[in-house]
Amino acid sequence: MPFLNGTSACSSDFPLLRTGRRVSNENGETALRAAQRRTCELCKFREGCLGHPLPDERQIATPLITYRRRVNKGEVLYRSGAKCEAVYKVRAGFFKTMMFSEDGVGQITGFQMPGDLLGIDCIGCGKSRCDAIALSQSEVCAIPCGNLLRSSRDSEALQAHVLSSLCDQIGSNHGVMLLLGNRSAEERVVAFVINLSERFLALGSPWSEFQLWMTRAEIGNFLGLKLETVSRIFSKLDEQGLIAVRGRHIQIRQFDALRKLIGGADYHADERRSRGRASLRSPLVDSKIESPDHEPYAALRLAKRIIEHAAAMGDDISTPSQASV
């Protein structure tokens, strides 16, 4: 059951409600939960999904995921200032989160892809502080905050999961701060591309060749650069043969050379006292990928597990397709 792939994107089946809102009557709830269980079992992000009851815990009473929602390109999933109602697991498509200063200056705080959590950063404050905007036709599973908070008081594992998501986000933010504060434009762009590549790999998608689903301006905004600078650097890297750029299509040609360009630009300090070992943990988002440095992409171990799992589930890994973006 491919999701959001090519032409089937707009006609794919929706086991959960089409309304995008919670079903409240008892009958509906039963059908919903059955459908949900069925769908979650097939879901490629089941493992490690907040919405999925954890193996070592007794079944959580409340179903965490109450509905799915399709979000069209450009549509706002939630807006800053709005009451924080739910946390969202991205099931398909791509998002950006963006904050605004009072004078209207916007800063993209992150890009989310399938498997990523959206809105976990406002579970502790009543209101969202970011807009979350779909960059492509997308789909999310919603986990209402109330459910999540209640259940994570019952389940130690779920509590740990929530906290770990929050901490990962903080770690990732610190990484971006290091990037913005200490790295040149070129290093930032390269780190960005490598990060995307690693995240695609972890998803089981092609990692050496992919589509950017955001504009140069959005990349620039995220990296603290102007769009022209981003464009120039892409062109330069292309000339040098490190990557091939055709519009939003990126192909990585010399991964090691790219890594060398950012030197040790890995923002995780965990191993910094043992300088010998290189870590490939994602620079922009801590994706929990560890690797020895003899295999350039040793996030492979994790990725393999994910791919095998997805395959076993008969699930296709969704790839961003420019056509549908």
Added chain:
Amino acid sequence: MPFLNGTSACSSDFPLLRTGRRVSNENGETALRAAQRRTCELCKFREGCLGHPLPDERQIATPLITYRRRVNKGEVLYRSGAKCEAVYKVRAGFFKTMMFSEDGVGQITGFQMPGDLLGIDCIGCGKSRCDAIALSQSEVCAIPCGNLLRSSRDSEALQAHVLSSLCDQIGSNHGVMLLLGNRSAEERVVAFVINLSERFLALGSPWSEFQLWMTRAEIGNFLGLKLETVSRIFSKLDEQGLIAVRGRHIQIRQFDALRKLIGGADYHADERRSRGRASLRSPLVDSKIESPDHEPYAALRLAKRIIEHAAAMGDDISTPSQASV
């Protein structure tokens, strides 16, 4: 009972252990808890302290704060990569937290002052990702992670408190990202000074005149600037009469003019759709300060509460003193 003020700093009383380690035998524990309760009752950060049982909750079984610890200037409270054992409430003194990339580039991720939490950002991951280093003679209360996690499963209010601390940190980080990505050197430095000022105000310390407890290099590192740039901007602001700078002593002369320099450089989007109202919420750290814009420092309301409280407790608010730094 002044803390860390002038000459009394090194001789002040220590109700909890001098060893800085937990007392484990039953007798010690009892004495410890009694001392702790006594001291917490006098503590000016009691309100809103993670370590303090919350009013609307049944008494939490385990005492959250198990020990106090004095940290000398330059001493490391915890190191990145180390097992995350506790969260720390800064009771006196000042800290910086710093992360390192693999190639040794360091990025200061924040400065902490009395009342701030340290290490909450790694409660979800086993290991710290930052070094926490005292910038002055300091003192912290330690809340072991185990206690905190257990208790915050029992107490909804404590759970909310922990999550809110984490989210505040994320919000603050996003603010810094906006600062680094979108603001000029001058705007960054001004935002930094205003932020410090507001935090001193919230502490009940003089807000228009204070000591910087960090070097120009540290400010620059945090703001993504070189120390020379920071110095030049301080000099320029001094010439313009907006602030008076004598080494690490800062006096704010024209607060409104400073605010104007950073325009609406407030990173919180909450109110951005109602542009009329200016928000003084701290740009670098979300200190929960709200204010109408007719009083330049309307964080005053909160501050007053804090000061009154401290006064009622007979507690002196510690002020950073360059001599002791």
Added chain:
DNA sequence: CGGAGTTTTGAGACTGGTCAAAGCATGTGG
């Protein structure tokens, strides 16, 4: 085919970085 939005590329301006040297404050030892 035309139009909107995005991307590329160029030329020139300017911010902030680099390097260097002098000034200052603090602390130590004679």
Added chain:
DNA sequence: CCACATGCTTTGACCAGTCTCAAAACTCCG
């Protein structure tokens, strides 16, 4: 109490990297 060393800060001169403005090319979509 002074001389000296150390570390921090200030200031200047110069330069590089990035931004700004502008125009043309390209892509996608109706």
